[in-house]
Amino acid sequence: MKVFGFNFGARKSSSADTAKERLQILLAHERGSGAPGPDYLPLLQRDILEAIARHVKVDRDAVDIRMERDADLSSLEINIELPKRAAAR
Amino acid sequence: MSKVIVVTSGKGGVGKTTSAAAIGAGLALRGHKTVVIDFDVGLRNLDMIMGCERRVVFDFINVIQGDAKLKQALIKDRRVDTLSILPTSQTRDKDALTQEGVEKVLGELREEFDYIVCDSPAGIERGAQLAMYFADEAIVVTNPEVSSVRDSDRVLGLLNSRTRKAEEDGTIPAHLLLTRYDAKRIESGEMMKVEDVLEILAIPLLGIVPESTAVLRASNTGTPVVHDETSGAGRAYRDAVARLAGDSVEMKIAGDEKPGLFQRLFGRTA
Numbered sequence: 001m002k003v004f005g006f007n008f009g010a011r012k013s014s015s016a017d018t019a020k021e022r023l024q025i026l027l028a029h030e031r032g033s034g035a036p037g038p039d040y041l042p043l044l045q046r047d048i049l050e051a052i053a054r055h056v057k058v059d060r061d062a063v064d065i066r067m068e069r070d071a072d073l074s075s076l077e078i079n080i081e082l083p084k085r086a087a088a089r
Numbered sequence: 090m091s092k093v094i095v096v097t098s099g100k101g102g103v104g105k106t107t108s109a110a111a112i113g114a115g116l117a118l119r120g121h122k123t124v125v126i127d128f129d130v131g132l133r134n135l136d137m138i139m140g141c142e143r144r145v146v147f148d149f150i151n152v153i154q155g156d157a158k159l160k161q162a163l164i165k166d167r168r169v170d171t172l173s174i175l176p177t178s179q180t181r182d183k184d185a186l187t188q189e190g191v192e193k194v195l196g197e198l199r200e201e202f203d204y205i206v207c208d209s210p211a212g213i214e215r216g217a218q219l220a221m222y223f224a225d226e227a228i229v230v231t232n233p234e235v236s237s238v239r240d241s242d243r244v245l246g247l248l249n250s251r252t253r254k255a256e257e258d259g260t261i262p263a264h265l266l267l268t269r270y271d272a273k274r275i276e277s278g279e280m281m282k283v284e285d286v287l288e289i290l291a292i293p294l295l296g297i298v299p300e301s302t303a304v305l306r307a308s309n310t311g312t313p314v315v316h317d318e319t320s321g322a323g324r325a326y327r328d329a330v331a332r333l334a335g336d337s338v339e340m341k342i343a344g345d346e347k348p349g350l351f352q353r354l355f356g357r358t359a
């Protein structure tokens with residue numbers, strides 16, 4: 001709260017604040033309304049691979065999925081290594 | 090050669106996960122390729138303690154069930170590049186973990202890592218037994234109080250009968266890690282003395298980790314306490330890791346350091 005330029009209640013953010021923030025982000029994802037079920041990622045991976053395999057021959061091992069959950073948005077990064085000569089089917 | 094180390098205790102809440110995270114990070118800081126595995130199915134916690142909870146995509150059970158490759162489930166630590174984490178499942182029931190599955194995953198990990206640290210669930214049931222079965226060595230985490238010591242004794246019995254190592258060699262190397270050591274309460278006679286615990290359990294002492302506020306701070310921020318060199322607990326874990334790696338380090342009970350004025354003004358770098 002800022003009154004007359006003084007910042008009351010301002011303090012160095014403590015480790016407990018960090019804990020709260022981390023938990024809020026995590027729990028919002030774990031129980032949030034509209035959040036996908038916890039086990040959707042393997043299914044998503046399978047669907048993506050199937051879609052790609054309809055066009056290009058890919059190796060299951062060449063798929064790398066990374067996730068970064070954050071307060072306002074999460075990102076899902078999917079890297080697929082295509083074969084040297086991406087042979088169309 | 091790779092080594093599988095189980096961190097176990099019988100009794101719950103004595104500091105297994107704190108210790109697995111600290112020892113895993115400590116081994117990695119020494120340059121060893123290390124992975125820490127969470128065996129506590131349904132109660133995922135190691136990811137929080139190691140600060141990678143926002144990046145979990147696949148877990149141990151996904152790998153066992155063939156839904157993901159091991160490489161996809163391993164999370165690389167952002168602080169130490171020789172460290173990885175294999176999180177457990179938050180949702181599956183405990184039966185999803187099978188002995189064959191565990192053996193297969195550990196076998197794959199052995200090809201890539203020097204140390205594989207297994208964070209066991211509490212208890213002496215199936216989950217704890219699976220976490221220990223393929224271990225080459227054990228770290229028994231004990232608090233200096235009667236129920237913890239008693240449970241540690243039972244776990245030692247299991248380690249020496251229900252592990253592959255014990256089936257082959259008759260015994261498994263086990264180290265005692267005494268945690269939440271509180272000098273004041275030991276002095277006042279409320280808590281057991283180190284010598285007494287050692288006499289009863291009769292296994293070599295790996296380290297004494299003092300009760301420390303740094304542990305709570307470390308779990309709040311998701312930074313294994315071994316990174317906190319000003320804390321007694323952090324230094325105790327560093328020493329324990331050095332002993333585990335074969336160094337001989339004098340056993341001392343570390344207290345927390347108060348940074349001096351100079352250090353506070355100019356940071357800790359000398």
Ligand SMILES: Nc1ncnc2c1ncn2[C@@H]1O[C@H](COP(=O)(O)OP(=O)(O)OP(=O)(O)O)[C@@H](O)[C@H]1O
Nearest residue numbers: 101102103104105106107211269299300301304305
């Ligand atoms: N040396 C210590 N000083 C102060 N607190 C500690 C210390 N070690 C562990 N704790 C605290 O004790 C609690 C239990 O620790 P931890 O989760 O590591 O135990 P655990 O054995 O893995 O528990 P569980 O059996 O539930 O898996 C945590 O709140 C942790 O912060």
Ligand SMILES: [Mg+2]
Nearest residue numbers: 105106129134
């Ligand atoms: Mg635990």
